[in-house]
Amino acid sequence: MLDIMRNKHAIVVSMMLVFLVTHSHLVIAGIPGYSEEWSVNVGVSVLDMDVSSYILAVKSSEVKVFNNEGVNVSLFSLNFTATRGDIRYSNIIIGASNKAYLYALDGTLRRIYNVPNLKDVAVSSSKVVIANTSGIYVYDFDGNLVWNKTEIGSIKIVEVTSDSVFVAKDRLYKFSLSGDLLWNISLGSEVLDIYPVSSSEVYIGTVDSLIKVSGGTISWQKNYSTPIQTVVMCNNIVIAFSGSMAYAYDRTGELVWSTDTGLDVIMARCMGDRLIIATSSTIRSFIKVAGITVSSTPSGATVYIDGNRVGETPLTLELDPGSHKIRLEYDGYTITDSFSLEPGEMLPLNYVFDGTIKVTSTPSEAEVYLGEDYLGLTPLQVDVKPGTYLLLLKYKGYTWKKTVEIKPAKLTKVTAVFNGTIFVETQPQNISVKIDGKNVGRTPLKVDVIPGYHHVAIIYNNETLIKNVNVKPAEITRISVIFNATLYLDIVPRSAEVYIGTRKIDVTNGYYDVDPGEYAVTIYCGGKMWKKVFRLSAGQNEYVKVVFNSTLKISSVPKGAEVYINGSRVGVTPLEKNVETLTYVVEIRFQNQTVRKTVVFDTCEPKEVNVVFNKTITIATFPSGIPVSIDSVPIGTSPLTTTVSLGNHTLSARWIIFEKSVNINILPDTEKVSISIWEPIAFIGALIAVAVIIPIAKLILSSKRERLSYRYTYRNIKEEPEERYEEVYDEYEW
Structure with a gap:
């Protein structure tokens, strides 16, 4: 009996190997998800494995058959050299160069088929399929040719199922058991193994790829740099072997795992929960073990x-x-x-993995709903299940919505800006409104718009009123329009009386709303009148500016002074000019003197400007140091310098009780005036001499006469005094 080696520690060892191979990529013998149950050193080449129970091994002229537990159930010899073999349902077909031999499980020869240049053989429960360099041949167990196909040429691989025959070289053909070609497909490279899972699902290993064919169409293809020697489907996992490497895929073509088995695998088949693999000299059985396959979205967790x-x-x-x-x-x-x-x-x-959604809004504190779930108020950030949702935000009657996709382990940022509202109301109502050129209805109306500037046109009686508004998020921008006309009155002077129709108004307001229609505007100012009739439409603004004229009179002393109004020369004094009732700067220039005055016409009454020019003079008196006055106004003590207006003045000087006044004419070239009071002083002195000195003299003489004798006195008085008197008098007159 052959030596069958059973490993009682296979489960534990396999667990370690799977982890290391899958994640550390070490080259260690093992199959992920399986534990090695037994191994047999057959010493011969394994030609085929029955998907049900048996393993066929042939070396030269010796045949060995094992069951799925590794027990040798049949052993017999051949009298020829075998090249190909197949076992199915206790039927064994062995191929040589020009013949195929049908055996029972116990080694009994049942039939010989003569087919030259044999390439491959296959057996079912009732048919034998032989491929050679010319095509394929299908026989029954009695040796009768059922059908053949030679037009397809040389075939390398053949497989038979309960209802189909698959043959391939670089194309895959599917025939019914009666010989009908059901479909064929190009594979692009030489086929090394065929593994039919069913009549419609086939996995093919080629010299450079693993291919899944479904219903005659390639479902998916995985390309490799090394040949896929054998393919097997086990526990819904497709395992492709290329040398010692094994690659496992699910039926959709998603890679489940890959590993280096450490074995040179030439064939693999699945028998229930067992994965049987064969090398050039051994058969190994791996049984499915307890474990997990963990995948995540995204991967790499x-x-x-x-x-x-x-x-x-x-x-x-x-x-x-x-x-x-x-x-x-x-x-x-x-x-x-x-x-x-x-x-x-x-x-x-x-x-x-959950995803994360971060929601902000303008304005903030909006309610957030994801699908049917309330999440909270903005700003917020929460983890949610991946998927596509309707995101809804609510804020004070406003709503904002968007379809969002939440991806696993990803942050989805959403910024919501609520619309604003334009509310238009008018008097009268039912007036057409356009926003940004589009008709939106009739007043009163509310229209939600995106935030920003908008052009609102309100159309009334074929006239359009334009409003440009800046709409804020989640706010109402109101436009209220009363379709009156407006008179803007700019009246100068403001003291004028203004009537609109028969109604007197206060012009200080500036503007006046009136109903559309015809109006007479009448303005009165200082006996003058202005009147005009206006026809005003709804929403019309009419600007009325009226400036009344008045008279500006300008005079100066002396005359002939140059006159400038607001910087422009207009003539010489005296001057009378008709001007608007505004404000003026008047300059009157005489020689090197300039007088500037501001004239404000606050009424329509005439305005006068009178200017008297001055002259600086020096005043001298004789004697000096006495008080001086001009036009009875004291101005100081002589000598002095003072400024007086040009023209005639009265100059007065006073000394004790003596005073003198003279008339002076101040001309532009007058520099000095003088006044003397010696004459009145001399006259008054003479009077004093008469009134005072003579009585004194008489008194002195009287005293002398008293000391003389009477005669003497008499004579002297009679002769001498008269002479003395005349002598004194003459001196005084001189």
Whole structure:
């Protein structure tokens, strides 16, 4: 009997190998999700494995058949050198160069088929299929040719199922068991193995790719730089072997795992939960073990089992049966879960991380709804399940909505700006309104618009009133229009009396709203009148400016002074000019003197400007140091310098009781005037001499006469005094 080696530690060892191979990429023998159950050193080449129970091994002229537990159930010899073989339902077909031999399981030869240049053989429950360099030939077990196809040329691989025949070289053909060609498809490269899962699902290994064909169409294709030697479907996982490398895919073509088995695999078949692989000299059986396959969206998440880090998704891991806890972490996101494993169970675990949505709005504090769920008030950031949602925000009667896609482990930012509202009301109502050139209805109306500037046109009686408004988010911008006409009155002077129709108005207001129609505006000012009739339409603004004229009279002393009004020369004094009732700056220039006056016409009455020019003179008196006055106004003590107006004045000087006045004419070239009071002083002195000195003299003479004798006195008095008197008098007159 052959030596059958059973490994009682296979499960434990396999768990370690799967982790290391899958995540550290070490070259260690092992198949992820499987534990090696037994191995047999057959010493011969394995030609085929029955998908039900048997393994066929042939070396030169020796045939060995094993069951799925590695027990040799048949052993017999051949009298020829075998090149190909197939076993199905206890039927064995062995191919040589020019013949094919049909055997029973116990080695009994049942039939010989003569086919030159044989390439491959296959057997079903009732048919034998032989491929050679010319085509394919289908026989029954009695040796009768059922049908053949030679037009397809040389065939390398042939497989038969319960209802179909598949043959291939660089194309794949599907025939019914009666010989009808159902479809064919180009594969682009030489076929090395065919694995029909059903009559419509076939997996093909070629010299450079793994291909899935469904219903005659390539579903998916994986390209490699090395040949895919054999393909097998086991537990809904497609495993392709290329040398020692094994690649596992799900039926959609998604890679589940890949590993270096450390074995040069030439054939693999699945028998129930067992994966049987053959090398050039051994047969190994791997049984499905308990474990998990962990995938996540997105992939690359770190996986912790029972608190221990075991790798990153996608991950296949063998575990002991029982309860376990799992935690996945990815870029700040965390998923926790628990699970239980039955013996031999391989549990797929697929996790999708939550995504994050961050919502801001203008204005803030808006209510946020994601689908049917209320999340809170803006601004907010929450984790939610991935998917497509209707995002709805509400704020004071305003709503904002958008369809958003939340992706796993991704931050989705949404900024919402609420619309604003333009509310238009008019008197009268039912007036047409356009916003940004589009008709939006009739007043009163509310229209929601995006925030920003908008052009609002209100159309009334074929006339358009334009309003430009800046609309704020979640706010109402009101436009109220009363379709009156407006008179803007600019009246100078403002003291004028203004009538609109028969109604007197106050012009200080500036503007007046009136109903559309015809109006007479009448203005009175200082005996003058202005009148005009206006026809005003709805919304019309009429600007009325009226400036009345008046008279400006300008005079000066002396005459002939130059006159300038607002900087422009207009003549010489005296001057009378008709001007508007405004404000003027009047300059009157005489020689080197200038007088500036501001004249404001606040009424329509004439205005007068009178200017008297002055002259600086020196005043001298004789004697000096006495008080001086001009026109009875004291101005100081002589000598002095003073300024007086040009023209005639009265100059007066006073000394004690003596005063003198003279008339002076101040001309532009007058520099000095003088006044003397010696004459009155001399006259008054003479009077004093007569009134005072003579009585004194008489008194003195009288005293002398008293000391003389009478005669003497008499004589003297009679002769001498008269002479003396005349002598004194003459002196005084001189």
